[in-house]
């Protein structure tokens with residue numbers, strides 16, 4: 532098994548959103564990657580600049596990022612040529628690592644745009660080192676810049692940031708300050724391709740929580756009627772945890788609930804509903820073990836939302852003559 536630590540640079544429409552190609556918002560212009568063996572030792576590097584075909588001029592943000600480097604796009608190869616060589620270089624037994632959640636999604640977008648077959652399995656699990664840095668060294672929730680993590684760990688800054696290869700390089704140095712166990716026990720799911728049916732639904736168990744990714748639904752209402760979506764099995768033992776507070780909306784397309792397992796205590800359920808490219812929606816549900824204090828906060832939150840709703844109704848009634 533090899534770790535492929537990947538970083539991409541991409542460009543977007545220089546004339547703004549209104550003029551962009553709806554099929555390709557972000558066009559990859561550089562692939563940088565580092566290969567580590569099972570013990571996280573560096574074995575190889577991959578780096579290539581890609582000649583843009585959709586947005587031939589650079590967006591000002593892209594220019595800002597890469598302005599320090601003289602890039603020769605005219606002599607660069609096209610995305611399909613570079614991508615093919617890149618995947619051949621990755622090999623069969625690759626596990627992908629990135630800083631943040633965007634790179635693999637954009638890579639698949641670019642493959643689809645060029646009508647290239649995806650070499651990725653389903654589901655695509657990968658390792659988001661930005662998340663794993665937070666889980667290991669900080670509060671699990673915050674997402675820091677790559678440079679912050681490099682400073683935090685006292686890694687010498689020998690090369691500038693914001694080139695695909697240098698960012699992959701720094702991400703690999705951060706991985707070398709983690710153990711394979713810390714990395715491999717904290718996978719992420721890439722949501723470019725989500726389950727198409729019940730059989731494909733994804734269930735994953737982590738140390739402190741469980742995750743479920745659903746098949747598609749027509750809308751929110753349909754999703755929230757589905758038993759698989761709203762189930763709250765205990766994340767420690769898998770047995771059904773009894774609902775103490777039913778699912779309630781907390782804004783956006785998010786819902787939470789409170790459940791209780793006789794053996795493992797309180798569980799917080801969270802559902803996020805997201806749109807797919809075909810406008811159907813799918814649900815991501817997590818269930819995590821929480822303290823009685825956190826359980827109390829959920830009760831409090833529900834009560835505050837109820838009072839707010841009541842006040843708003845009263846206010847609206849008062850306004851009507």
Ligand SMILES: [Zn+2]
Pocket residue numbers: 765766767768769770792793794795796
């Ligand atoms: Zn339990």
